[in-house]
Amino acid sequence: ALALAQAAAVLQARADHANALQARLIAVRRLLLLGRLDEATSSLAGLDTSGVPPSLVAVAELAAAEVALRSLRTAAARVALGRAFDAAERARVPALLAEVDEARAALDRCAARRIHAGHEQPLRVDEVEALLVSGALVVDACRHGLRAGDRWLPLARRPVLFALLRALAERWPADVDRNVLIARVFRIHHPDETHRARLRVEIGRLRALVAPLVDIEASTHGFALAPRDGRAVAVLMPPIDGDQASLLALLADGAAWSTSALALALGASQRTVQRELVELEAAGQVRSVGRARAQRWLAPPLVGFTTILLLPAALPLE
Structure with missing residues (x-):
């Protein structure tokens, strides 16, 4: 987090606004994965997307939509997704358009x-x-x-x-x-x-x-x-049964996660997370690649419902 902030500051000082914004958006994504919604909201509010490529505008609006969804503000999420779609169309990036479509579809799935x-x-x-x-x-x-x-x-x-x-x-x-x-x-x-x-x-x-x-x-x-x-x-x-539902929700994004990163995001001990991963692997629900410190865990996407309520701090707790 500190390295991202320092990189963004250096890039901004050199008038590289697009890459500075990219670094800040990566930091926001990290906060979302950790369930630190208040910090993510504050960081997004301080971003200036004027004059940057529309692809970055789309990424920023997608992050704003996820914050709104994770805070259960559905109307605000739909508005942010509308802005993300407009920006993705201007950018003509198929991957961004697909991500917006997937986020919109999640609103209509079982949560x-x-x-x-x-x-x-x-x-x-x-x-x-x-x-x-x-x-x-x-x-x-x-x-x-x-x-x-x-x-x-x-x-x-x-x-x-x-x-x-x-x-x-x-x-x-x-x-x-x-x-x-x-x-x-x-x-x-x-x-x-x-x-x-x-x-x-x-x-x-x-x-x-x-x-x-x-x-x-x-x-x-x-x-x-x-x-x-x-x-x-x-x-x-939850939309799915089982004590490992939150773990599967994090893995459902298709990214390769380390045990330590999953433990940090879930607020659990690495030993607990490792035990649950081994159980899920035995059941054929996750798979691992690499060994020791290089070991990473993956899972196929969960279909038919959205996992938004299973992610850390998905509901307002205050």
Whole structure:
């Protein structure tokens, strides 16, 4: 990042505005890959595309569209893609036109799945945006947290509590049997009193954590969510199943990634990422080239849906 900034400054000082802009756009792309959307937005706002080749204008507008999409501002993304298309046409670069077409197509693909009252529904990006601003109580399995309007409760570091909350939300407004919760969350299929006691403890922790947004009521056989203010409850699921969905989303761009770069982008340890890559390789979903420090990982494109919600910081977390 520092090297790119220094290169851009040197190029700008020598009045090479086009290559200076190119260096800054590469830096923006790096920020996007790392999920640092605020920094990417700030960097884009400071770019001056006047007088540069239309191909660079198209690249800048594509970056602006990705920032808008990753922030779930669909209307702004469509406007930026319109400007990118105009610039790509002026540049007469087929690869840029294809990239704009692919970004536009992503807007109409399935980005997530909504589970409501036991029924599953595919959602486009604009429908996800509408759901999050609807005021509904959304248990977000893409980012692992609970959202209600502007309020966000992260639970990524509380996997047991999130699993309980998700199980309750998927069955809302019905209750969930205690033994079903124990089997799903603790993976114990023949529970005894110690397991039921542990469930009561974890439900107590979850109840205290989500108290500002939703109550958890005990029933004859189990527990049920009771949202405040009459809110509806929905579960937002990734478009694909599996714990490695975010990893596959990063690899879906067709680029060759090192384990360390993937770990940095995902905010995970290299050991965790390496273990997941080995599992995906065994399943035939990724492949590696090279060895040791030169080893890189690739995956075929994911088709039929967009991975925008699986990328780092795809949803607004503040």
